[in-house]
Amino acid sequence: MSWLVARSTTTQEANSGGKKFRFEEPLTVVELPGLSLALGGLPDTCLWRVNQYNLSGWAVIGTGIKTSGDCSSIMDPDDWEIALGQSSFDCTALDGHFIAMRWKEGTIEFFSDQLGLRTLFYSSSNHDLCLCSRLDWTCKLSGKHALDLRALSTRWLLFNQLDYGSGIECISRMGPGGKIIVRDGKLVSKEDSPWCITSSESSETPMNALQRLMQAAMQNQSGATLGLSGGLDSRVLLALRMANGPHPIDVHTFGEECDPDFEVAGNISRELGLRQLLLPDEEFPVSDVLLRNLRSFAAQMCLTEPISSFGKLRHYAQIRSSAGLLIDGGFGELARRQYLNRFVRFGSDALKNNCYKELIQYFRVDRGRIFSEEIMQTLEQHAVNALQNTIQSMPPAGEIGMGTFADLLTIRTRVPNYGSPGQTRLDAAIQNFMPFVQPSFLRAVFSMNSKYRSRSRVHYDTIDRFNPSLARYPLIRAGVYYPYGLSTLSASLITRIKTRLGLKFLDRKREGVFKSLREYILDRSNSVDSSGMLDQRAISTEVEGYYAGKPGLHGNLLDWWLTFTFWRDSLSE
Numbered sequence: 001m002s003w004l005v006a007r008s009t010t011t012q013e014a015n016s017g018g019k020k021f022r023f024e025e026p027l028t029v030v031e032l033p034g035l036s037l038a039l040g041g042l043p044d045t046c047l048w049r050v051n052q053y054n055l056s057g058w059a060v061i062g063t064g065i066k067t068s069g070d071c072s073s074i075m076d077p078d079d080w081e082i083a084l085g086q087s088s089f090d091c092t093a094l095d096g097h098f099i100a101m102r103w104k105e106g107t108i109e110f111f112s113d114q115l116g117l118r119t120l121f122y123s124s125s126n127h128d129l130c131l132c133s134r135l136d137w138t139c140k141l142s143g144k145h146a147l148d149l150r151a152l153s154t155r156w157l158l159f160n161q162l163d164y165g166s167g168i169e170c171i172s173r174m175g176p177g178g179k180i181i182v183r184d185g186k187l188v189s190k191e192d193s194p195w196c197i198t199s200s201e202s203s204e205t206p207m208n209a210l211q212r213l214m215q216a217a218m219q220n221q222s223g224a225t226l227g228l229s230g231g232l233d234s235r236v237l238l239a240l241r242m243a244n245g246p247h248p249i250d251v252h253t254f255g256e257e258c259d260p261d262f263e264v265a266g267n268i269s270r271e272l273g274l275r276q277l278l279l280p281d282e283e284f285p286v287s288d289v290l291l292r293n294l295r296s297f298a299a300q301m302c303l304t305e306p307i308s309s310f311g312k313l314r315h316y317a318q319i320r321s322s323a324g325l326l327i328d329g330g331f332g333e334l335a336r337r338q339y340l341n342r343f344v345r346f347g348s349d350a351l352k353n354n355c356y357k358e359l360i361q362y363f364r365v366d367r368g369r370i371f372s373e374e375i376m377q378t379l380e381q382h383a384v385n386a387l388q389n390t391i392q393s394m395p396p397a398g399e400i401g402m403g404t405f406a407d408l409l410t411i412r413t414r415v416p417n418y419g420s421p422g423q424t425r426l427d428a429a430i431q432n433f434m435p436f437v438q439p440s441f442l443r444a445v446f447s448m449n450s451k452y453r454s455r456s457r458v459h460y461d462t463i464d465r466f467n468p469s470l471a472r473y474p475l476i477r478a479g480v481y482y483p484y485g486l487s488t489l490s491a492s493l494i495t496r497i498k499t500r501l502g503l504k505f506l507d508r509k510r511e512g513v514f515k516s517l518r519e520y521i522l523d524r525s526n527s528v529d530s531s532g533m534l535d536q537r538a539i540s541t542e543v544e545g546y547y548a549g550k551p552g553l554h555g556n557l558l559d560w561w562l563t564f565t566f567w568r569d570s571l572s573e
Contacts, residue, residue, distance in 0.1 A: 001041050001042075001061075001133065001134065001300070001424045001425055001427050001428040002039075002040070002041035002042050002045035002046035002061040002062065002133075002427045002428065003024070003039070003040050003041045003046075003061065003132075003133045003134060003137075004037070004038075004039055004059065004061050004099060004101070004120070004131070004132065004133045005023075005037070005038045005130075005131070005132045005133070005137065005141070006035065006036065006037045006038075006101070006108070006130070006131045006132070007035070007036040007037075007128055007129070007130050007131075008034060008035055008108055008128060008129045008131070008182045008183075008184070008185045008186075009034055009035075009036075009127065009128045009184070009185045010034065010127075010128075010184045010185050023134075023137050023140075024040050024041075025040065026038040026039055026040040027039050027040045027041070027043060027046055028040075028048060030048075030050055030057065030059075032055050032103070033055065033106070034106050034108075034183075034184060034185070035103055035108060037059065039059055039061070041061070041427065041428050042427060042428055042429070042430070042431070044324065044430075044431040045061060045062055045063060045427040045428075045431055046059075046060075046061050047059065047060045047061075047076075047077050047080060048060070049077060049080075049081060054104075055103075055104070055105070055106075056102075056103060056104040056105070057102070057103060058080065058081070058084040058100065058101065058102040058103075059100070059101050059102075060080050060084075060098050060099070060100045060101075061098065061099050061118065061133060061427070062096065062097045062098030062099060062113070062117075062118045062423075062427060063075075063096045063097060063098060063427075063431055063432070063433050064079070064080065064083070064094050064095075064096040064098050064100075064113075065094060065095035065096040065213070065216055065433065065438065066079055066083070066093075066094055066095075067095065067212070067440060070208075070212060071212065071215070071216075072095065072212045072213055072215065072216040072440075073216050073219055074096075074216055074217075074219070074220065074325075074431075074433075075094075075096070080100070083100075084100060084102045089102070089109070089111055091111050091112070091113055091114055091177055092114055092177070092439070094113070094114075095213070095433075095438040095439055095440050095441075096113060096433060096438070097113050097115070097117030097118045097423055097427075097433065098111075098112070098113050098118050099111070099112055099113075099118045099119070099120050099133060099174070100112075106183055106184065107181065107182075107183050107188075108181070108182040108183065109179065109180070109181050109182075110131065110174065110178075110179070110180040110182070111178065111179055112174045112175070112176065112177065112178040112179075113176070113177075114176060114177050114193075114195055114439045115176050115177075115195055115411065115415045115416060115419075115437060115439060116164070116174075116175055116176030116177070116178070116415065116416030116420060117415065117416065117419050117420055117423045117437070118133070118420065118423060118424060118427075119133070119173055119174050119175075119178075119416065119420050119424075120132070120133055120173070120174040120178075120180070121133070121134070121135050121138040121166050121171055121172070121173050121174075122138070122171070122172055122173075122174070122180070122187070123138060123141075123142035123144055123170055123171045123172070124185075124186070124187060125142070127185060128185040129182055129185050129186065129187060130142055131180075131182075133424065134299075134300070134424075135166060135167070135168065135171070135302060135571070136299045136300075136570040136571055138166075138168075138171055139168060139171065139571040139572065140572075142170070142171060144168060144169065144170045144171055145168060145571040145572040146168065146169040146170075147167065147168065147169070147533075147568070148165055148166070148167055148168055148169045149375070149378055149379060149382055150163070150165060150382045150385075150386065151163060151165030151166065151167040152167055152379065152382075153378075153379040153380070153381075153382035153383040153386060154382075154383050154386045154387070155167060155302075155303050155304075155417070156303065156367055156379060156564075157364060157365070157367075157379055157380070157383045158360070158363040158364060158365060158383060158387075159340070159363050159364075159365055159414065160304070160413055160414045160417045160418040161413065161417040161418075162386045162387060162389075162390040162413050162417070163386055163389070163390065164176075164192060164416065164417075167302065167303075168571065172190075174190075174192070175192030175193075175194065175416065176192060176193065176194050176195055176412070176415075176416050177192060177193030177194065177195065178190070178191065178192045178193070179191050179193075194393075194412045195408075195411050195412060195439065195442070196395075196408075197395070197400065197404070197408060197446050198443060204440075204444055205444055206335060206441060206444040206445045206448070206458045207458065207461065207462050207465070208444070209438075209440050209441040209443075209444045210236070210237075210240055210435055210436075210441060210458075210462065211240055211243075212440075213433075213435040213438055213440075213441060214237060214240040214241060214244065214327070214435060215244065217325055217327050217433070217435075218241070218244050220324055220325040220431075221324070222323065222324020222325065223250060223322070223323040223324055223325070224250065224323055224324070224325040224326070224327055225250040225251060225252050225277065225319060225322065225323035225325070225326055225327070226238060226241055226249070226250070226251045226252070226326075226327045227251070227252055227253070227254075227326065227327065227328050227329060228251040228252065228253050228265045228268065228269065228274075228276070229253065229254075229255075229261040229264075229265055229329075229476065230260055230261040230262075230263070230264030230265055230473075230474070230475060230476030231261070231329065231332075231475060231476055231477070232332070232336070232456065232459050232475055233329035233330075233332025233333070233336075233436060233459070234265075234329040234332075235268075235459075235463060235470050235473075235475075236329070236332070236458075236459045236462050236463060237327060237329055237435060238251070238268070238274075238467070238470065239462055239463045239465075239466040239467035239470055240462065240466055241327075242272070242466070242467050243466040243467065248275050249274050249275065250274075250275045250276075250277070250322065250323055251265070251269055251274050251275070251276050251277070252276065252277040252278075252279060252315075252319050252326075253265040253266065253269075253276060253277070253278055253279065254279045254315060255279075255280065256280060256507075256508070257280055258505070259479075259505055259507070260476045260479060260480070260481055260505050261476050261479075262278075262280070264473055264474065264475075264476055266278070267473060268470070268473055272469070277318075277319065277322055279315040279318065279319075287516050287517055287519075287520065290513070290516050290517065291517065291520060293310060294307045294310055294513070294517075294562075294566060295566045295569065295570065297309075297310045297425075297566075298562075298563050298566035298567045298570065299566070299567060299570030300421060300424065300425045301421045301422065301425065301563075301567075302421045302567060303563060303564065303567055304417070304418050304421045304422065305421075305422070305563075306367075306510075306559040306560055306562075306563045307513065307559065307562055307563045307566065308509050308510035308513050308555075308559050309509075310513070316426060316429030316430050317429050317430075319429075319430055320429060320430040323430075324430070324431060325430070325431050325432065326426075326430045326431070326432035327432070327433070327434075327435065328432060328433070328434045329434070329435075329436060330419070330434040330436065330437060331415065331419065331434055331436050331437035332436040332459070334407055334410065334411065334436060334437065334442065334445065335436060335441075335445045335453060335456075335458045335459065336453060336454070336456045336458070336459060336488060337403055337406075337407065337450055337453040337454035337488060338488060339406060339407065339410040339414065340362065340363070340406040340409065340410060341406075341488070341492070342362045343359075343362035343363065343402075343406055344402045344403055344406050346362065347359055347362045347402075348397070348402055351391070351397055351402075352397075352398075354388075356384050356387050356388045356391070357384055359387065359391075360383060360384055360387050363387065366556065367556070367560040368542075368556055368557030368558075368559075368560045368561060369535065369538065369557070370534055370535060370538070370539055370557060370560065370561045370564060371533055371534060371535060372532065372533060372534065372535050373535070375533050390409070390412075390413065394408065394409060394412075395408070401450055402450075403450030403451070403453065403454060404446065404450045407446070407450070407453075408446075411442065415437060419437070445458065454487070454488050454489075455487050455488070456487070456488060460485065471484050471485065472484075475491070477491055477492075477495045478495055478499070478504065479504045479505035479506070479507070480494070480495045480498045480499060480503065480504050480505070481498075482494045482495060482498075510554075510555050510559055511555070514546070514547075514555055514558065514559075518547060521543060521547075521558070521562065522543060522544070522547065524562075524565070525539050525540045525543040525544070525561075526540055534561075539557070539561050542557045542558060542561075543558055546558055
């Protein structure tokens with residue numbers, strides 16, 4: 001990741017030196033009265049300037065995108081110098097994902113992007129304030145690692161966490177559109193501004209907004225590569241990319257050769273003459289190396305992805321050797337009305353009547369019952385309370401419509417809580433951005449009726465206009481083929497039917513991980529949990545049953561138990 005570690009103290013106190021913060025070798029260390037700052041990671045996603053004479057400067061981790069007229073471009077140091085040189089920095093004027101900071105005359109300001117795709121953790125003591133872009137590092141610097149069950153409740157039980165808590169007691173987290181002011185080791189003020197729907201319609205169409213963002217990506221001098229799968233979102237971006245001229249187009253694809261995504265993306269690339277980097281799944285490394293990689297993965301992903309997902313997220317360094325910028329179709333579902341559909345179809349009465357215990361069932365995800373009965377009861381109650389607080393902070397569904405309500409809820413909760421850890425980790429490997437989850441695009445999308453979004457018209461209309469030949473290929477959803485052109489509901493029904501008939505591709509990555517770590521997992525499952533949080537008997541029974549080949553055990557509990565264990569270990573090791 002591109003990373004930032006800062007310590008603010010009283011101006012009279014001597015600085016402790018940047019070495020205190022060196023979990024990794026920094027790109028630069030700044031030592032000023034009242035401020036110790038270390039910056040590191042990928043140079044493309046870590047920028048700074050320091051004026052030692054008047055004790056001022058700025059730093060940014062992540063990627064900013066500016067728009068002038070009909071053109072957008074990725075921000076360079078000169079652009080950030082201008083933006084952060086204004087008396088009042090306005091993050092709503094920018095796309096991208098970033099944490100920006102500036103300091104002058106002893107005052108330090110921190111800003112996050114509108115959607116919260118990059119975040120900052122901070123913790124105070126009697127003498128100073130520590131701020132860091134990694135939670136596990138913040139825990140080590142502050143000595144605080146007790147789990148906050150309120151934040152953990154929705155992170156574990158629901159689709160994603162709902163609030164902006166760090167998950168650790170006495171450690172806070174910067175939310176979307178956040179601003180923090182620090183002086184003399186003290187937090188002067190803090191505010192978050194969750195993304196909202198503007199009263200006026202966007203001045204451009206979603207199609208034009210996407211086209212503008214893709215043109216910004218094409219300006220990268222080191223070349224750009226597009227993640228191509230069998231899905232609709234990446235195909236839309238490919239259509240726009242191909243419309244930008246006859247120059248060669250680079251794409252990359254993950255997966256096994258028998259994976260439908262891999263097959264369809266390969267067919268498109270061959271028949272359209274694209275330069276495709278194939279990244280097939282390989283044998284997992286030996287157990288010691290794999291264990292070290294999985295621990296690091298769990299520490300950074302903060303319970304948003306199980307450790308078995310490590311296999312599909314380990315190729316980015318290889319991609320960077322061929323291109324300097326990665327374009328990703330992540331969160332394209334926001335323009336297709338894909339999120340929280342059960343809630344939209346069946347939850348309106350419970351929402352209208354404030355029946356949060358009934359409503360919460362539409363947000364549930366099974367990550368396995370690894371906790372003791374007492375802890376589970378506590379988590380359940382906290383989750384209901386969190387859902388109530390979140391719903392009450394939203395505009396009324398009766399005013400904006402259930403579909404728009406669900407999409408706005410997704411932007412406010414899933415983007416910063418699920419998207420941020422992955423975005424942060426990806427910034428370590430290659431400069432990148434996701435066109436579908438940019439504020440300017442979302443403003444244009446929300447100017448449309450939600451029924452239009454639910455029919456995927458933005459996607460289909462863009463392909464029809466810019467490259468209709470892409471309509472020849474079937475689409476892939478959750479490992480299942482379905483015909484191009486279907487509505488969201490029709491695609492969902494076909495996917496469900498084919499899954500029940502056994503016509504779904506089965507990903508074997510999880511089995512590969514568990515096979516490599518068999519001895520370690522069996523031994524760890526029988527160890528004593530000193531915290532008393534876990535149901536050790538249930539875990540041991542599940543693990544032993546899995547390795548004994550007991551029918552019905554597919555490793556979901558095992559996967560998430562290990563993920564939780566490695567994450568919790570990372571906070572205090």
